[in-house]
Amino acid sequence: MNPVGTVAVVAQVVLACAGAPWLAGLMRQVRARLEGRVGAGPGQPWRDLRKLLHKQPVTATGTGPAFRAAPLVVVATAVVAAALVPLVSTRTPVSGDADLIVVVALLALGTVSLALAGLDTGTAFGGMGASREMTVAALVEPTLLMSVFALSIPADSTNLAAIVTGAVHDPARLATPTGLLAAVALVAVTLAETGRLPVDNPSTHLELTMIHEAMVLEYSGPDLALIELGAQLRLTVLLGLLASLFTPWGIATGTGAAALVLALVVVTVKVALLGALLAAAEVFLAKIRLFRVPELLAGSFLLALLAVAASYFLTGE
């Protein structure tokens, strides 16, 4: 049991939870500046959360435990995933169990619980959002596991710590066709999973197009605060995962305390940069039709399949 590892887990969970609203604020701010607006500043999501926490919780009539539990489950799954992903250190008490498939499945569990909550309300919007969300989630799954497969080939394991450690010690494997194709596929999947453009527009409330927002329409007050935090946390964890997998430099692989502090700073910078890049890219994108989303996902699946094929044929076995 190394105390530094324990500290690392606690630090990255706290950092993810505290930083997630800042990340969302930063992305909105970048977007606002690029669109020529002043923006509300990166602290706005935090102020929104505080405001929502001070409101009266309201439960829609006729809803049951699924509706009440969903915000908690969304945040809880994202928190557990944040603890498992090696954001700052690969030597933590949980790194042995930090399986990439488990992380992916945990985030999917949050999606499922939100979809159930959407159906539990029994409104047309809830059902619509749940139906669309599950459609996208179902189609994302093959790409996701194919990328996992591609990434796990060089490390011969799906353990996240093993993959990241291997990449730190052998950075060349990131620049192979396998690594690059898997990165592109995983980025596309991240966009779909977190409901960003071009799959879903997080800032729209237009009935005909919304996916995520339709499911959570009945939430208000502290419940809505949790839903918002959960969505931001998922984005942070997935961006952190991308950062750890494809730019693993700076992550502590030893047990030193100094490396840990450095890693915390580095991961903050990396995730903030990724978020800013994503926000900048979103300015130039329009949301695509729901029934074009499968084409996007099929494309990213093809890339992931190519990644696996490349790793087989290029290693010359």
Added chain:
Amino acid sequence: MNAIAPALAAASGLAAAGSAAGLVSPERLRPALVGVCTAGVGAAGLAAGGAALGGQRWSASLPDLLPLAGVHLALDALSGLFTAVSGGVIVVAAVYGIGYSRQGPAGRGVQAVLPLFAWTLVMVPAGAAVSTFLLLWELMAASSLLLVVAEHRKRAAVREAGVWYAVMTHLGLVCLLIALVLFAARAGGETFPALRAASDTLSPAVRGTVFVLALAGFGSKADMVPLHAWLPRAYPEAPSHVSALMSAAMANLGAYGLIRTAFDLLGGGPRWWGLLAVALGAVTAVYGIVQAAVATDLKCLLAYSTSENLGLVLIGIGAALLFDAGGNCALAALALVAALLHVVNHAAFKALLFGAAGSVVRATGTRDLDALGGLRPRMPVTTALFAVGALGAIALPPGNGFISEWLLLQSLIHGLAAPGVATAVMLPVAIAAIALSAGLAAAAFVKALGVGFFARPRSAAAARAHESPPTMLAGAGLSAAACVALALVPGVLADGLGRAAAAAGLRGAGPTGGAGAAGGGPIGGGELRLRLTELSGRLAPLWIAAALVAAVAAVLLLVRALARGPRRTGAPLWACGAGAPTARMEYTATSFAEPLQRVFDDVLAPEQDVDVTPVRESAYLVERVRYQHRVPDRIEHRLYQPLLRLLARAGRAGRRLADGSVHRYLGYGFTTLVAVLLALVVTR
């Protein structure tokens, strides 16, 4: 002292007693008596299978019981696993059936056949000779057929389902008969040890034929596409506890037969066996779950989900064959163990889901998800039970299905080391198929739970629903407990599964011996974790569940502490200011599945029919619009219907041959005899 023999004897005795009770006891007592005896059969099967999994072996030869062949029985760890799974499912279904039969299939015939069917489910894995095995197999098929048509007086669809099931199961039997008889004839003996000993001396062509025919025969029982046509009819139309037995126990025996034949008796084979099995498994998994995702009939959805899960098992078996052919025994054992664990998990959650679905059908009189809804406040326990089962079925943590799919993925991901370009192409495809089926399973079960149980009732029948009697809840509760146990501490099964894989001829450790692994199996179960002994990878399902619970509690406490607002209150749903939303505004199962149906348009080929009737005076004024939409089983549509039409035409043409003239019939016989003699003269 060997516990297997007395347990199997007890199962036989209890089955006989149950059948007798079904025949002679008064109607009031009948379900309880039969249920208790059947549950006893299941418990005895569980005990026998458990003992075999624990390492005991038993075999018996009763030469006088049947003329000519005699009866040969044996139980090793592999058959013990399936006997135990059958036993467990039987206990659940029998307890559930006590309450279920009270107001339903309580007739003499049905109640007398039920214990017999249960007994065959326990005994089929114990058959250790071709004749014994096939006899038990056919007894199982025939008794299940009688149970499927139990409610044939109530619905016409039951009769049709019965005919489909009878024909398909007997076509499967014909395949098995040819395969095993061919094998026995070439091997010069019909007991399994004799077949095992002679398998190496057979020519590759004979071995290949035996494998393909066995795959077809056992695959038709294990819901393999394209031989699945009977299942969307038979499972929904059977009484629900029979559906549970068929889906969670009988379908497994198809997998058992395939494992027994391919690994144990034939001793593995060339690479194309594995590739064929993986390909068929992938197609079955995806096709089954796509159909489940768009199904609106609750039991039909569960039936197709069975097809999906058995497809995953088939992928595991195929991968094991593939790795075994490549000489990677450790990986093969891991794939087989994953398949076996998935059999166990699927049995647990599917028995539960069919039980809960049966309660819904009993309470509302409909299986149509579009007419259900609002069951949560009316049937809270059933809803909770269904939710536990659905969590297992969607393969996400902390459900039990996740663990076996994780193992299966691990075996495939590490399998790229196996040689061959075909392998390198097939493994990613198999992984994609597993992933897609997992994603679609989530959609299908979110639909089943969210539309079927949550929100407001969509019909008067659903609004009148009430909770089921305690025996039904107890039966389903038993399988829910099994699901939870399998989800949290799957490690306890690790040794048994390792033994089962070893009994199939796959030792987890290679010839040099993998040191340190308990029992030498491919997965270790100690310290509340699952570890792959030969590869790097471990899973801690208990810790994941505990972490989730702790995180939920922490978030809840934190929000309670930070929230400053007044106490929680209720408010009406938002309906865009149009007053209270009615049930017709709710999303239905059809509308929920519509995007998926559009995405898989080319696979499903749905049929739409719009029928506009204008008023007589003007073509522009519409009097009535009839809209019909259905998603037919495309394989049945494209493969079976033309075949059936052809057969019908041949039958009509053949009628001309039989005009009633005795002379002509004698002429046929004479011509045939001469033709056969000529053929013999020419070929010899």
